Amino acid sequence: xxxxxxWDAAYRQEEAPPWNIGEPQPEYATLIDQxxxxxxxxxxxxxxxxxxxxxxxxxxxxVVGIDLSPTAISAATAAAAERGLTTATFAAAxxxxxxxxxxxxxxxxxxxxxxxxxxxxxQNYLRAMRRAASPGAVFYILAFGTGAFPDxxxxxxxxxxxxxxxxxxxxxxxxxxxxxxxxxxxxxxxxLPGFLVTAHRAQ
Numbered sequence: 001x002x003x004x005x006x007w008d009a010a011y012r013q014e015e016a017p018p019w020n021i022g023e024p025q026p027e028y029a030t031l032i033d034q035x036x037x038x039x040x041x042x043x044x045x046x047x048x049x050x051x052x053x054x055x056x057x058x059x060x061x062x063v064v065g066i067d068l069s070p071t072a073i074s075a076a077t078a079a080a081a082e083r084g085l086t087t088a089t090f091a092a093a094x095x096x097x098x099x100x101x102x103x104x105x106x107x108x109x110x111x112x113x114x115x116x117x118x119x120x121x122x123q124n125y126l127r128a129m130r131r132a133a134s135p136g137a138v139f140y141i142l143a144f145g146t147g148a149f150p151d152x153x154x155x156x157x158x159x160x161x162x163x164x165x166x167x168x169x170x171x172x173x174x175x176x177x178x179x180x181x182x183x184x185x186x187x188x189x190x191x192l193p194g195f196l197v198t199a200h201r202a203q
Contacts, residue, residue: 005116007067007068007069007072008068008069008070008071008072010069011048011049011069011071011072011075012071016049016186017048018185018186018187018188019048019112019185020048020049020051020186021051021184021185021186022051023051023055024051024052024055024111025052025111025112025142025183025184026182026184027142027181027182027183027196028052028109028111028140028142029055031140031196032052032055032056032059033059037107037138038056038059038061038107039106039107039138040061040062040106040107041061041062041063041064041104041105041106041107042056042061042062042063042064042105042106042107042108042109043063043064043065043066043101043104043105043107043108043109043129043132044056044063044064044065044066044109044111045066045095045108045109045110045113045129046066046067046068046095046110046111046112046113046116047065047066047067047072047073047076047090047111048067048069048072048076048111049072049075049076049079050065050067050072050075050076050079050080050088050090052109052111053065053076053080053088053090054076054079054080054083054085054088056088057080057085057086057087057088058083058085060087061087062087062088063087063088063089064088064089064090064091064101064105065088065089065090065091066090066091066092066093066095066098067090067092067093067095068092068093068094068095069092070092073090073091073092076088076090077089077090095113095125095128096117096121096124096125096128097124097128098128098129098131098132099128099131101131101132102131102132103131103132103133103134103135104132104133104134105132105133105134105137106133106134106136106137106138107137107138107140108129108132108133108137108138108139108140109140110129110139110140110141110142110143111142112142112143112144112157112183113125114141114143114158114168115143115144115157115158115159115160115194116157116158117158119158122168123168123171123172126168126169126171126172126173127172129172129173130172130173130201133201134201135201135202135203136200136201136202136203137200137201138198138199138200139169139173139197139198139199139200139201140196140197140198141165141169141195141196141197141199142181142183142194142195142196142197143158143160143165143194143195143197144157144158144159144160144183144192144193144194145159145160145161145162145180145193145194145195146159146160146161146193147159147193148183148192148193148194149192160195162178162195165178165195165197166178169197169199170199173199173200173201174199174200174201174202175197175198175199176198176199176200177196177197177198178195178196178197178198179195179196180193180194180195180196181194181195181196182194
């Protein structure tokens, strides 16, 4: 798990954090171009610099990006203004205790947030996302799989098995599909193994 990270400090560094690749994760870039996969309004959970939010807004979607880091939110807001994307808005908040958006979002994206959360707050997060979701909403989760960092020691992102992901997510959501996926980071020259979860909130 990832513990005791100062997320705002990570975004204040001169060099962008490794999970910020300057574009949406390729798995999501492909998905959002497929008809019927995205319905407004959209929540980008843990949006960071919000390349996914910006790509969605460029396609005409109404998007809210939420991140714990005020620095990341300022950068995302500035990027939206620079690109003339008026349907993307951003807010700094603790996504694991998100309130004020009850029943609002028809589509939710998690682009590498779940695997960065400590185990003790994962269910709080999944419940918060359910609370923010409209009936029938779709939830996409992109997370690292086992073997993503085989030589890593110490704190770091969780590397899930498919069974672990299914068990964790299904406590609050109906899991429709979990399939192998690839995640990218600037610090690693090759794609990393993971999973793409598709789930929905029951009516």
